[in-house]
Each structure stands twice: as structure tokens, then as C-alpha cells.
Amino acid sequence: xxxxxxxxxxxxxxxxxxxxxxxxxxxxxxxxxxxxxxxxxxxxxxxxxxxxxxxxxxxxxxxxxxxxxxxxxxxxxxxxxxxxxxxxxxxxxxxxxxxxxxxxxxxxxxxxxxxxxxxxxxxxxxxxxxxxxxxxxxxxxxxxxxxxxxxxxxxxxxxxxxxxxxxxxxxx
Amino acid sequence: xxxxxxxxxxxxxxxxxxxxxxxxxxxxxxxxxxxxxxxxxxxxxxxxxxxxxxxxxxxxxxxxxxxxxxxxxxxxxxxxxxxxxxxxxxxxxxxxxxxxxxxxxxxxxxxxxxxxxxxxxxxxxxxxxxxxxxxxxxxxxxxxxxxxxxxxxxxxxxxxxxxxxxxxxxxxxxxxxxxxxxxxxxxxxxxxx
Numbered sequence: 058x059x060x061x062x063x064x065x066x067x068x069x070x071x072x073x074x075x076x077x078x079x080x081x082x083x084x085x086x087x088x089x090x091x092x093x094x095x096x097x098x099x100x101x102x103x104x105x106x107x108x109x110x111x112x113x114x115x116x117x118x119x120x121x122x123x124x125x126x127x128x129x130x131x132x133x134x135x136x137x138x139x140x141x142x143x144x145x146x147x148x149x150x151x152x153x154x155x156x157x158x159x160x161x162x163x164x165x166x167x168x169x170x171x172x173x174x175x176x177x178x179x180x181x182x183x184x185x186x187x188x189x190x191x192x193x194x195x196x197x198x199x200x201x202x203x204x205x206x207x208x209x210x211x212x213x214x215x216x217x218x219x220x221x222x223x224x225x226x227x228x229x
Numbered sequence: 230x231x232x233x234x235x236x237x238x239x240x241x242x243x244x245x246x247x248x249x250x251x252x253x254x255x256x257x258x259x260x261x262x263x264x265x266x267x268x269x270x271x272x273x274x275x276x277x278x279x280x281x282x283x284x285x286x287x288x289x290x291x292x293x294x295x296x297x298x299x300x301x302x303x304x305x306x307x308x309x310x311x312x313x314x315x316x317x318x319x320x321x322x323x324x325x326x327x328x329x330x331x332x333x334x335x336x337x338x339x340x341x342x343x344x345x346x347x348x349x350x351x352x353x354x355x356x357x358x359x360x361x362x363x364x365x366x367x368x369x370x371x372x373x374x375x376x377x378x379x380x381x382x383x384x385x386x387x388x389x390x391x392x393x394x395x396x397x398x399x400x401x402x403x404x405x406x407x408x409x410x411x412x413x414x415x416x417x418x419x420x421x422x
Contacts, residue, residue: 066391069374073284076291084287091286094335095279098377103271110270111263112236115243118259120250152232161270161381169387178382178393182375183400187368194364195356197342198349205415206361210368213408217369220403224396 105154113144113162138222141173145180150187150214157181175229179221184214273384274377281376285331294336297327308366308409311351311359318347322363332372341367358416365412369405373398 077084116122122144130140138146141163149156160181164174187210195203247256288294302323312318321344328337341363348360356364375397382390 063389065394070284073287073291076293077287080291082287082290087287087290088283091283092279093282094286095275095282098282099271099275099278103267106267106271107264108236110267111260112239112243114259114263114266115247115256116239118255119243119246119252121242121246124246148235151235155232155235157377157381158267158270160378161385162266164382164385164387165266169382169385169390174382174385175393175396178378179396179400181381182372182378182393182397183370183404185368185370190368191364193338194342194345194367198345198360200349200354200356200360202355204356204361205412205419206356206364209361209365209408209411209415212411213365213369213404216407217400217404220400221396224399224403225393227399228396 102154102157105152106158109152109155109158110162113159116144117162117166136219136222137226138218139173139176141167142177142180142222145177146218149180149184149218150211151189153186153189156186172225172229176222176225179225180218183221184217187211187214270381270384274380277380277383277390278377281332281374281380285333285376288331289333289336294324294327294331294333297330298323301326308362309359311357312348315347318344321347325363326366326371329367329371330373332374332376337367358412361416362409362412365408366405369401369408371401371405 074084077087122141126140126143129143133140133143144159145156145163148159160177163177167173169175169178191203191206191210194200195206243256243259244253247253298320302319305322305326306313306319309319309322312322321340325337325340325344328334328340345360345363348357348363351357352360374391374394378393378397379390382393
């Protein structure tokens with residue numbers, strides 16, 4: 058498995074380059090233009106992260122996060138979710154940059170390759186900012202009766218969190 | 230507005246717990262370093278993130294989006310039986326799903342909203358089953374290469390930031406399947422009520 062994922066990165070780079078050359082795309086210039094998009098993403102999340110990482114660092118230092126993990130730990134452990142990720146479960150559906158900041162802090166505190174760090178990363182990678190997405194879509198087309206969209210989307214999130222914890226245990 | 234509440238509550242809780250646990254000094258120090266760690270995080274993830282948005286731009290310019298879209302179209306028709314024959318809506322949906330798979334969030338949302346507009350024309354003001362399905366599918370992440378998360382992982386010092394991929398794929402597949410099944414099930418239940 059590790060050999061395959063090691064090949065994946067350079068493989069994608071080569072495949073993208075060759076696909077571009079075949080279509081006569083100026084690969085090198087497009088790569089640079091695309092890299093600019095990455096900068097604009099960073100510019101969008103950085104201001105949000107300033108306030109969030111401050112609050113998260115304070116929560117961590119105060120001992121609140123440990124207390125919450127201890128309080129909800131038994132219930133979370135029962136379903137296989139590392140208690141350290143408790144904050145992520147709450148913030149993920151509401152704020153994308155909030156979840157990213159919390160996840161990053163978690164990876165820095167426990168290590169990116171720890172069970173909690175990996176689970177946080179997989180949770181972030183397999184779920185979306187549900188409430189934000191719902192409000193963008195229904196707001197854009199003027200829907201007031203959302204019927205079952207919210208509960209169905211939350212079902213997907215819940216299964217995503219459980220599956221993330223389960224998949225990390227399975228693979229590592 | 231929700232985030233404002235969450236932020237204020239977070240700061241309030243830190244002070245309360247800091248006072249209770251006698252960790253006020255640590256809380257105060259953390260308030261000074263939190264912003265710095267936000268900037269450090271962004272700097273450390275800037276390289277990999279920009280590389281991947283660059284690679285994705287090359288794939289997009291090479292027609293990857295259209296190709297994927299064409300492949301997905303027949304499969305997606307089954308998810309949206311009411312719009313199976315509607316070419317404009319189905320095209321936007323396929324392009325939306327393809328952009329989501331490739332992680333082109335900026336492209337995916339306008340395409341999805343375009344599809345949602347087409348759907349909403351038939352039932353103004355009320356979310357039809359198809360529209361609920363579209364929204365639920367967009368609230369589940371199906372990004373094949375979660376570049377931002379991998380960038381955060383390498384920023385936090387991981388040597389193999391992409392080794393979470395198989396787990397992400399498995400968890401994403403479970404989550405999307407659950408969303409689709411839930412939408413289908415609720416569609417039946419809601420009609421009866």
C-alpha cells in the first residue's frame with residue numbers, strides 16, 4: 058500500500074504533464090497560473106484562521122479540550138472515534154476554516170501520524186461544511202422549504218465521521 | 230453569525246476553565262501565540278497547496294473535467310430520474326460532480342447552483358427530491374485528492390502526507406452512500422407525512 062501511494066504523487070504529476078502536452082497546453086505556465094489559485098485560497102483562509110487558532114490555542118491551554126475529551130471519551134471510544142477529535146465533530150458541519158484550524162492544531166499537538174491526527178485528517182477529507190453548503194445552494198435559488206435536506210446531509214456527515222475512524226483503524 | 234457566537238463562547242470557556250484550573254497564565258500565553266501559529270500553518274502548507282492547485286489547473290486545461298463529466302453522465306442519470314432527459318440540468322450536474330471529484334471547489338459551486346436553478350424552476354420555493362439529492366451530494370465530500378488536508382499534514386511534519394488517501398476514499402464512499410440512501414429513504418417518508 059505504501060509503495061502504491063508513493064508512486065501516486067509523481068505519477069499524477071507526470072500524467073497531468075503528458076495530458077497537457079497532448080492537448081498542446083502550455084503546461085509549465087498553466088502550473089504557475091494554477092499555483093496562484095492556491096495563494097488566493099490561502100489568502101481567504103488565513104484571516105479566518107487568525108481568530109480561530111487564537112481561540113483554539115486558548116481552549117487547549119485552559120484545559121477545556123482535555124476536559125471535553127475526557128467527558129465524552131467513553132461514548133466516543135465506544136463507537137471507535139478517538140476522543141481527541143471531539144471538537145472537530147461539532148465544528149466540521151458549521152465552519153470549514155474552523156475545522157481546518159482545529160484539525161491542524163490537533164495534528165500539531167498529537168502528531169500528524171498519530172491515531173488522532175490521522176483520524177482528524179480523514180474526517181476533514183471525507184466530509185464537507187454541510188450547513189454552509191446548504192445555505193449557499195438554497196439561498197441561491199430561493200428555496201424556503203428545505204424538507205429533508207438537512208437531516209439527510211447530517212446522516213452523511215455522521216456516517217463519514219464513523220467511517221473515517223473505522224478506516225484509519227483498518228489501514229494503519 | 231453562528232461563528233461569532235462560537236468564537237465568543239470559545240474565548241469565554243477558555244477564561245472560565247483557565248480560572249477554574251489555575252491555567253490563566255497559559256491561556257494568556259496561548260492568546261499571544263495562536264495568531265502566530267495560524268500564519269505558520271499557512272506558510273508551511275503554502276507550497277504543497279499551490280503545487281496541487283497548479284497540477285489541477287493543468288488537468289482542467291487538458292480537458293480532464295469534460296472527459297470525467299462525459300463518463301459520469303450515464304451513472305448520474307439514475308440518481309436524478311426526474312431530470313434524466315433534461316440535457317442542460319444533467320450537464321451541469323455531471324460537471325458539478327466532476328469538479329468536486331477533482332477538488333475544484335471554486336468551479337463546482339457555480340455549476341451546482343446552475344443545476345439547482347434548473348431544478349427549482351419546476352417547483353419554486355420548495356426543495357424537490359432531485360434538489361435535495363443534489364444538495365446532499367454536495368454536502369458530502371468526494372474529492373479524490375484532498376490537497377488542502379495533505380498540505381496541513383505536511384505542514385505539521387508528516388513525511389507521507391498522502392498516505393491517508395485509501396482511508397479518505399473509503400470514508401468518503403461510505404458517507405456519500407449514506408447521504409444518497411438517507412435522501413432516498415426520507416423522500417418516501419416525507420411524502421406520507
